[in-house]
Amino acid sequence: MRTIDEIIIHCSATPPNMYVDAKLVDDWHKQRGWSGIGYHFFIKRDGQIELGRPLEKQGAHTKNHNKNSIGLCYAGGVDKDMSPEDNRTSAQIASLLSLLRLLKNIFPKATIHGHRDFSTKSCPSFDATNEYCTL
Numbered sequence: 001m002r003t004i005d006e007i008i009i010h011c012s013a014t015p016p017n018m019y020v021d022a023k024l025v026d027d028w029h030k031q032r033g034w035s036g037i038g039y040h041f042f043i044k045r046d047g048q049i050e051l052g053r054p055l056e057k058q059g060a061h062t063k064n065h066n067k068n069s070i071g072l073c074y075a076g077g078v079d080k081d082m083s084p085e086d087n088r089t090s091a092q093i094a095s096l097l098s099l100l101r102l103l104k105n106i107f108p109k110a111t112i113h114g115h116r117d118f119s120t121k122s123c124p125s126f127d128a129t130n131e132y133c134t135l
């Protein structure tokens with residue numbers, strides 16, 4: 001297994017009424033010429049956690065931070081006008097918390113971040129670092 005020191009959270013930057021799953025993101029990322037979905041986990045609007053890229057493989061989600069990180073993405077994150085909005089469903093909030101707790105058990109030294117900690121983007125549309133600082 002590669003060294004994991006960061007867990008980085010993303011949103012799909014899609015409006016809340018749009019159905020997005022790991023397969024669709026896989027298609028999008030292949031269209032960009034990548035080998036497939038750049039995230040390791042994807043959380044659908046209904047809270048279902050889907051597997052993306054295998055954990056032992058480096059992801060493609062955060063510039064200069066892919067080598068030693070795990071990338072998580074939830075469906076949503078913008079409103080109908082594509083402006084950043086924390087519109088996570090209660091099911092997504094619960095799934096995200098469970099997944100982060102599990103990952104912190106496996107990789108206790110890993111710190112949790114939002115994409116925006118490393119980018120000028122607003123992704124994932126909420127303050128992940130603050131929300132999960134006690135995990």
Ligand SMILES: [Zn+2]
Pocket residue numbers: 009010011061115123124
């Ligand atoms: Zn992102």
